[in-house]
Amino acid sequence: MNPWEQFTGANAGYVLELYERYQQDPQSVDEATRQAFAAGGPPPETTSTSATTAAPTDGTSVRAGIAAYTLAESIRRFGHLAARLDPIGFHQPVGDPSLDPAAHGLSADALRQLPADLVGGPASRGAAHALDAIERLRGTYCSTTGHDFHHVFVPAEREWLRDVVESGHFRPPHSAVNARDLLDRLTQVDSFERFLHRTFTGKTRFSVEGLDMMIPILDEIINDAASAGVKHVMIAMAHRGRLNVLAHVMQKPYAQILAEFKEPLFSLEGRVDIGWMGDVKYHAGARVARNGSAPDTLILSMPPNPSHLEAVDPVLNGMARAALTDAKHPGAPTYRKHEVLAILIHGDAAFPGQGIVAETLNLSRLQGYDVGGMIHIIANNQLGFTADPHESFSTSYTSGLARGFKIPITHVNADDPVACIEAARLAWAYRHRFGFDYLIDLVGYRRYGHNEGDEPAFTQPSLYGRVTSHPTVREQYAAALVAQGMVTTAEAEAMVQRHFGAMERAYAELKPERDFIPDYPAIPTAGEAQRVVTAVSVDRLAEINAQLLQVPDGFTIHRKLERGRERRKGMFADPAERTIDWAAAEELAYASILADGIPIRLTGEDVERGTFSHRHAALHDAVTGQKLIPLQTIPAAQASFEIHNSPLTENATIGFEFGYNIQEPGRLVLWEGQYGDFINGAQTILDEFVTSGRAKWGLAPSLVLLLPHGYEGQGPDHSSGRLERFLNAAADQNMRVANCTTAAQFFHLLRRQALLLHSDPLPLVVMTPKSLLRHPMTASAPRELAEGRFQRVIDDAAIVSPAKVKRLVLCSGKVAVDLFSAEARKDNSSVAIVRVEQLYPFPDEEIAALLQKYSKLKDVCWVQEEPENMGAWEFVRPLLEQLIDGRWPLRYIGRVRNSSPSEGFATWHAANQRAIVEGVFDQKAEAKTLDRVLSRQV
């Protein structure tokens, strides 16, 4: 049949207009129209001519056709505004005038006279007329599902979404839903909560009730993903519904959960020493292999998380990235994005409120962070503690933020099980096909208060008036299935008995002391850090260095970089000459670690070049711009090297690297700060994961943080890596904190960290240099890399007669270089300057030995450039007092207490720095304040 035959009269005018648009831009018309034009060519001139003659095109009819088309597009775009999303009906849909035919000058009759094809898409297929097709569209877009994807600016994705949604591809009758199984699952979810409610009345459990469909949605996504070859599904979520997900998705035994409710008295013997403290039950993580050892086994894992809402988001992201990365081979790692799926469950107040959500979403399409798309579910109970939606976000929906990231969104009423299942299928199918994030906004309610002890009617009296009498989704679904004759009332009741019975049995058999399984951390291997051999022979280093300096023929290196590389070629000529600067030592450390078969991932803002233009780990051909990463091409490497300039965030990127690190602890993972100061942007991740993850959850992180630190007159915000914050959190062997002063020390420190990944993993925080990167005093000789190991304390090599030393100066980091360079140092044999290169674990043995060695002291000084309330002073003071044990006075020399880390003016800084140096070499015992610098006995 001629495809144009049906278009006569008014339609002919409209079709001609469409054809004109099609000619200009085929994408500007819908697919059905495009296909018709492609198949049928232009509408014959005669059609319109005959139309004008046989059935004159009056302007009204043309307008009606256009109006029908516009109405259809409005429904597609804005139909979600009229969707019935709130199960309680407390918040009514806002609607939109454009959804009303009358707003387009249309009536039902007028629509009935127009062809269905004007509506386009699957909705028009088989429809009798435009009215029929519009009604179908309404059924799709304005039902209990709100499809919100018109912000997806990629036509192929949008068309796919429209087609699957309008064709009903993922719901019955096209895709079956096993109603009986679904009812059974809902019954299990509901019974769990009701049993806990009855047995532990008022105890906090953050019940899922009101969002029960969260579990069947997870089931659906996980099963679909597993069928498509996914081998590992990771889920992260906050408190709401977590216990239910742990029990029913993560397969955590009821006995274990019930034991945690009982809070048994268990034996802490031997556990206090290792610093384990535990955490509340709704923060616990889990890991399970579904189908055990079968080839199609599926790993399900959930990281533990803190109360800090959404803080776990980047952590999960990083875990997923690590799990899908194959790092065993040299070169750049390779990725198996189809094997891992990450699911993030958010809160409706937390999603728009917590900035880390935006930071995490921003990682989604970046090369160094991409995991092939995460699925997000907002557990939207329309309340945030006591806050109403209008108090929590300025966007139209809680999910508004996702729009900017082109993430398709499905808002779905949590009381419509079939719609929820469709949303789950859609989410997985989109993610599987396009490899990008998808968001399900699961709109439900909260059966009780924020926790089960809270009274919600204090703040939401009218809402709770309705919630209290609202039937559960299980009750509603059971009634619907009974009405449809799909189950009998007795069968539905039997399901309740069975699931409730399972809980009752588990409780009756409970032995809390046996069933409570704490997540104790591994006990560190004692002394391993001091024993590990980090030296690499000069010959081997020279060989690796030569490999690092190789570039392919025809690769043009920037003129200014060439000079430095030439210098590096002669670096090993004399093993005793101090030729190795910080950057060279770092690169040699990485290369030798790769040669040992340990993969490396290094990220941070501008790390490829390095903030101080010192690293140049990625070279750019000066002519073509082509990138070359020598650590990926050296023949010596036995494992992969990955380096990425990170986006401009600290909290999410450190969270990401933490997650990466705990997922794949055998890889060396480093994050570098632009300047150390910016680390406080990640304080949540540091406090909640990096420094306390071991004590709370038994984790064994080994993330390395490189934080440029040093007082150089650049102002309050480019001086400090906030050393004090780490030392304040240092306890129970939870990390290592170093502030080292030579290239060789940094080399050994990095190598030690890599070699301890399996036997004694701990996070490593390093205060790294800025101007000292190129300072001759920090340079090392090849022999220093080839011999010895990391020294926690470096004694003063210039002292010939220890007995002459009257003052022992202990300091850490750059201030030592200031002291060594001082005029007053030249012929001074009475002041020994000792560098404490590792602050935590504190090297008390080495310092005790030095106190023995310098037996004729008059005093011991702690010298620092930071204000007294910052830096290491308040941490080391009690430790030093203990070691000194009253034998000598202890003195503090450094800046006075201050709210800001440093002066804002270089000249003022220099004056204070001079005053510190003077204070060190002036051994009179009085207390002095020189401007803002203090020398006093404590």
Ligand SMILES: Cc1ncc(C[n+]2csc(CCOP(=O)(O)OP(=O)(O)O)c2C)c(N)n1
């Ligand atoms: C960063 C952070 N700030 C404050 C809180 C305290 N708090 C706990 S739950 C909650 C409300 C969260 O609301 P929502 O995201 O909607 O999740 P819901 O509890 O309703 O499931 C608040 C403010 C917190 N846990 N984390």
